[in-house]
Amino acid sequence: MKDSDAMQLLKILHPRQNLKALAIIAYSGACLSNWLWSCANLVELQFFGMKNIQCLAALEGFVSLKTLYIASMPKLDYIDYKGCSSSTNFFPSLKELIILKCGRLRGWQREANVQNTRNNEWHHSLPPFSHLLSLQIHDCPNLSCMPLFPNLVTYLRLTDSSIKPLADTLSVSSIGASTSHDMTPPLSMLKSLYIGGIDIDALPEKWMQNLSSLKYLSITGFSSLGKPFRHMRNLSATLKELTIGEFQDYNLQCQDLCCLHSLQTIKFSFCEHLRASPEWICDLQSLPTVHIVSRVRVK
The missing domain is CATH 3.80.10 (Leucine-rich repeat, LRR (right-handed beta-alpha superhelix))
Structure with missing residues (x-):
């Protein structure tokens, strides 16, 4: 036409x-x-x-x-x-x-x-x-x-x-x-934030302070895993589910997540270089569920 x-x-x-x-x-x-x-x-x-x-x-x-x-x-x-x-x-x-x-x-x-x-x-x-x-x-x-x-x-x-x-x-x-x-x-x-594929290395601390009611967070496509989660302690009382996706870092370092006392579920998706379950997961005492989804090679 x-x-x-x-x-x-x-x-x-x-x-x-x-x-x-x-x-x-x-x-x-x-x-x-x-x-x-x-x-x-x-x-x-x-x-x-x-x-x-x-x-x-x-x-x-x-x-x-x-x-x-x-x-x-x-x-x-x-x-x-x-x-x-x-x-x-x-x-x-x-x-x-x-x-x-x-x-x-x-x-x-x-x-x-x-x-x-x-x-x-x-x-x-x-x-x-x-x-x-x-x-x-x-x-x-x-x-x-x-x-x-x-x-x-x-x-x-x-x-x-x-x-x-x-x-x-x-x-x-x-x-x-x-x-x-x-x-x-x-x-x-x-309550729910899904962020990915944007030109930023880390989520600034001021932003994380604002997100005081956040329960579900998905972060994908960052080149380094440690930086995006630097200020996670500000979500310690509210965050229930975290999704980590499409990261290229070989050595995951997320000690800041250990303060997330309310976290119940963590998901890894399309993390091709994930060789082993991160050691800090064992420190998340409230965590009953871990999902590893699609195209990941975990030993």
Whole structure:
């Protein structure tokens, strides 16, 4: 189908305005139809495999939206931001955001700032995703400017992508009410973190201090095993499951893990050079389960 035919087909579809869920898949047109923004009651919105879309118009007008899925859009460069009268009006219902395989995506920007965007002068005063509970970002190496996500609770996955969105979020001093006793560090409510394939040698101590509620942690693709776990003592009372994956270090040294008194399960996956069970595992007295999964050679 020609791109022009695809655009015309999408234009004539024009669903009812009370539509709750919409998925646009493998659409080959260069822009979306205006009727999309009249579907104000959308709760779930998916964009997948739209190979020619370079910009998504502002989406924060979908005030009922709970799930937003953007994937496999190789030409997508940015997502527009019109501006809100208040940060509470910015995606007020959004709970889950998934962005996958958008290699050119650089982030959110004001609609009138296209030229500045090309000069890498990004708008950095976006309101946060205040109600977002779950976030997945995979294979988005250029995604560097996006709203902060300090209140995540359920899940954060950041793999093969820029570390900047996470670093920016964790650099915020506090979240919550204005009174000091109500303020909490960003991501202090997060329960599950999956991080891998990013350009960083270690998880900074300040980050680990913030992750005070973390129960499940998966770290993959670091060249050295010791550095990522240097500050694990900050998770000693909460962490229940740890996954170590795709490490290249021959001699695993993770003495810092011995302080994880709440740890119940540790998993090794795709650690090809793991020759023996690390000696420090014996020191984890609370550990009832060890999984060694796929392509590991343990003697």
